[in-house]
Amino acid sequence: MSFATPKLIDIVKKQFLFKWKGYRPFFTNLVILQAIAIIFSLGGIGSSSHGREGVNVSESIYSADFVLAFTMLWAFIVAILLTSKAYREADFVFITNRFTAQLANVAFLFTISVIGAITAILSRNLLWMITYFSSDNITFVKEAALHPSEYVMGGIATILYVFLFSAVGYLLGSIVQMNKMFAFILPVVFIALLILFGMQEQYLLLWLHEFYYQEDSFIWWFVKTGFTATAFFIASFYLLNRQEVSK
Template structure:
C-alpha cells in the first residue's frame, strides 16, 4: 500500500507540475521584463574609473550582468510568493490530490523557472558585450576579459540558478506565511529592513559562509538551505484549510 501511495503522490505532483509549466507560463514575461530592465540599467556601466595626466584623461567603465541577476532575484522572489497565495491555490483544485502534491509541484515549477532564468541572466552578459561592441565601437572596447570562456559561462549559469532556487524558497516561505496571517505582509518587510540595517556584519558573514567555499560545498549549502525552507513551507501550509 505504501508503494501505491508513493506512486499516486508522484503521479499527482508530476501532472500538476506539467499543468503549472503550461498554465503559469505568463509569469515568464515578468522575468523578461525584469532582465530587460537590468540590461538597460547595465548599459550605463556599473563602475567608472577616471585617470588623468597633464592634458590627457581616460575614463574606464566596467560592464557586467550583475544588475540583470539582481533583477532576476527580485522577480523569482515575487513569483514564488505569488504562487503560494490563495488565488493560485484555488486554480489547481481540479488536479490536486493533496496539499503535499501541490507543494511538490510548486517546488518543481520554481526550480525549473529558476534554472531557466539563471541561464538567461548569464547569457545577458554575452548580449551586453555584443551591444557594447556595436554601440561604442571596437576602438572603445578593452578586449582583455571581453570574451567569456564557455567554462566561465556555464559556471555563471550554474551559480546564478542556485541563487535563484534559494530566493524562490525564501519567497515561497514568505508567501506561505502571508497566507497563514495577513499581518506578515507588514511584519516580513519590517524585519527584513531592520536586519539589513542593524546586522550588516552578520549578513556579510552569511555571504562569506556560502560563497567562500568550493563549488561542491557551495552547492550543498545552498540546496540544503533551499530544501529546508521549502520543507518549512510545506509544514506551515498543512495548517491552511484545503479550500476556503
C-alpha cells in the same frame, strides 16, 4: 465505476505541466525585467578615465549583475505568488492534495530558476553586443579566459542562487498564508533588522556574506546553499500542508 488510486509522481507531473502552461505570463515579466536591467547596466557599473599625451583612455566595467539581481527578485516574487490563495485554489481545481501541489511548485520554481539563470548569463553577451555596436573605438578586455568547467560551475551557482531566492520567497509567502498579519509584520521586522544591524556593523549580513558568498570550495558552497533552500521548502511544506483550501 472503479476508483482510481493515483500515483503520486503522476499527479505531480500533471500539476507541474498545468502550472507550466498556465503561468506563461511569468516569463513575459522576466523578459521585461531583464530588459530593464540591461538598460540600467548599459552605463557600466564602474568607470575611470585617464589621458596622457593627448591620448584619452576611458575604462568602463560592464557587468550583468543587475540582470542577475532582477532575476532573483523575480523568482522571489513568483514564489510568493505561488503560495497566495488564488494560486493555491487553482491547484485544487483538478486532482491534487497539498503535498503534490507543493512538490509541483518546487519543480516549477526550480525550472524557472534554470530559465532565469541561463537567460541572465546570456544577457551578458547581449550587453557586450549592445555596447560594442553603440560605440566606436572600443576594445574589450574580457575577464581571464575561463575553463569550461568553471563556466558550468558558474551556471550551476547562478541557478542555485536564483532557486535559493525563490525558496526564501516561498517560505515568506507560506508564513503570510498562515496569518495575514505577517504580511505587515515581516517587512517591518526586516527593516528593523536592517537598521539594527546597520548600527551593529552588520554582523549578521557579514556572516551571511562569508558563509555563502565567500565559500571557496564549490562543493561546500553547493551543499550549504542547497541545504538552505531545501530547509526553507520543508518548512513551507509543513506550514502549507495544514492549510485548508479556502474558497
